[in-house]
Amino acid sequence: MKLNGIDYDTYFKNYPNEKGYYGNYGGRYISDDLKNAMKEITDAYFTICKSSKFISELRKIRKEFQGRPTPISYLERLSSSLGNVQIYAKREDLNHTGAHKLNHCMGEALLAKYMGKKKVIAETGAGQHGVALATAAAYFGLECDIYMGSVDIKKQAPNVARMKILGANVVEVTHGLQTLKEAVDSAFEAYSRDYKECIYCIGSVVGPHPFPMMVRDFQSVIGIESREQFLEMTGELPDAVVACVGGGSNAMGMFSGFLNDPVDIYGIEPLGRGTTLGDHAASLQYGTEGVMHGFNSIMLKDENGEPAPVYSVASGLDYPSSGPEHAFLRDSGRVKYDVIGDDDTIDAFFELSRKEGIIPAIESSHAVAYAMKLAKKMGKGSILVNLSGRGDKDMDYIIEKYGIR
Numbered sequence: 058m059k060l061n062g063i064d065y066d067t068y069f070k071n072y073p074n075e076k077g078y079y080g081n082y083g084g085r086y087i088s089d090d091l092k093n094a095m096k097e098i099t100d101a102y103f104t105i106c107k108s109s110k111f112i113s114e115l116r117k118i119r120k121e122f123q124g125r126p127t128p129i130s131y132l133e134r135l136s137s138s139l140g141n142v143q144i145y146a147k148r149e150d151l152n153h154t155g156a157h158k159l160n161h162c163m164g165e166a167l168l169a170k171y172m173g174k175k176k177v178i179a180e181t182g183a184g185q186h187g188v189a190l191a192t193a194a195a196y197f198g199l200e201c202d203i204y205m206g207s208v209d210i211k212k213q214a215p216n217v218a219r220m221k222i223l224g225a226n227v228v229e230v231t232h233g234l235q236t237l238k239e240a241v242d243s244a245f246e247a248y249s250r251d252y253k254e255c256i257y258c259i260g261s262v263v264g265p266h267p268f269p270m271m272v273r274d275f276q277s278v279i280g281i282e283s284r285e286q287f288l289e290m291t292g293e294l295p296d297a298v299v300a301c302v303g304g305g306s307n308a309m310g311m312f313s314g315f316l317n318d319p320v321d322i323y324g325i326e327p328l329g330r331g332t333t334l335g336d337h338a339a340s341l342q343y344g345t346e347g348v349m350h351g352f353n354s355i356m357l358k359d360e361n362g363e364p365a366p367v368y369s370v371a372s373g374l375d376y377p378s379s380g381p382e383h384a385f386l387r388d389s390g391r392v393k394y395d396v397i398g399d400d401d402t403i404d405a406f407f408e409l410s411r412k413e414g415i416i417p418a419i420e421s422s423h424a425v426a427y428a429m430k431l432a433k434k435m436g437k438g439s440i441l442v443n444l445s446g447r448g449d450k451d452m453d454y455i456i457e458k459y460g461i462r
């Protein structure tokens with residue numbers, strides 16, 4: 058399929074280019090030390106991860122440890138309450154540890170093992186990426202350092218406990234605002250000091266090349282499975298595919314399976330409390346081009362051009378930028394990006410729970426809310442929504458803040 062001069066038949070050969078660019082976006086805006094480390098990872102990725110041994114070991118892990126393939130569920134009661142559109146969900150909530158994040162963590166940790174590294178390093182905000190990586194590290198017998206701001210450590214006690222039980226070392230970051238941004242800086246600093254012994258495992262399709270590409274490729278299992286399963290279930294492709302976008306890994310995984318198909322693709326960002334800067338985290342909707350965390354993309358900036366404070370009811374979506382490939386797919390017109398606010402999200406959280414017996418993560422509830430809106434607009438056809446994770450982690454917060462609806 059061709060659109061605006063881009064041939065999606067050969068898309069994965071051309072994007073990213075050898076410098077890690079998707080059009081203007083992506084690249085490597087980092088110190089020389091880190092550039093060496095990134096070059097090492099890139100070389101290893103292209104040799105090791107394309108080897109049949111690596112591929113078959115990862116396939117075995119996906120099946121026997123992660124519980125893949127995850128199913129697609131037809132959401133019959135939800136669909137019929139909205140009209141004549143059939144809504145389906147890809148059940149990444151049924152992946153081991155309850156979300157899609159393990160898809161790339163197992164890939165990254167397996168790569169670490171093949172490269173002979175002893176340790177994996179990462180940052181975490183709400184703790185979801187930290188838990189997934191700690192799980193992967195335990196599985197492969199790797200040491201694991203997770204950098205986390207003091208503020209987040211206090212807020213996310215259950216995830217801190219999980220990481221510790223899994224044997225990870227949670228490193229407290231005490232400078233600045235003591236949240237995700239400082240944790241990223243500290244983790245990268247530790248990594249540049251020690252990159253011969255360890256490997257940095259990023260949490261989404263962000264960061265310097267090759268991370269956006271590598272994480273997309275590891276997450277593409279979602280899209281590949283979905284396309285096959287949907288065809289088998291219905292004999293057709295879905296008319297539309299929907300996923301939530303924080304950094305954008307679950308979305309890129311899903312979208313990559315359908316870029317070359319006549320399928321409408323929607324990436325949904327959190328509008329939070331509204332359109333004022335600071336009240337949302339919809340970077341692709343309201344941001345401008347800029348560099349942060351080692352890559353060029355679309356980001357929300359404050360008056361000094363620094364990453365702006367962002368907000369979302371979903372802690373996994375409150376990032377002031379998005380992966381460079383999303384910025385590119387936005388400009389190219391292949392993917393439509395739209396927003397959903399907190400209120401519609403919480404409604405969708407309860408709707409899916411009540412009508413289908415599935416409690417979704419608040420992040421995923423953004424995609425569900427948009428699918429519900431889109432179903433009413435479309436009137437007929439089918440929608441496949443990526444249910445990136447389960448909502449057990451969010452229940453206490455929802456009950457406390459919103460009560461039982």
Ligand SMILES: *Cc1c(COP(=O)(O)O)cnc(C)c1O
Pocket residue numbers: 156157158185260261262301302303304305306307308373374418420421445446447
């Ligand atoms: C972390 C997380 C997200 C957001 O990350 P992406 O990289 O945008 O996919 C979405 N859903 C769940 C359940 C998460 O844990």
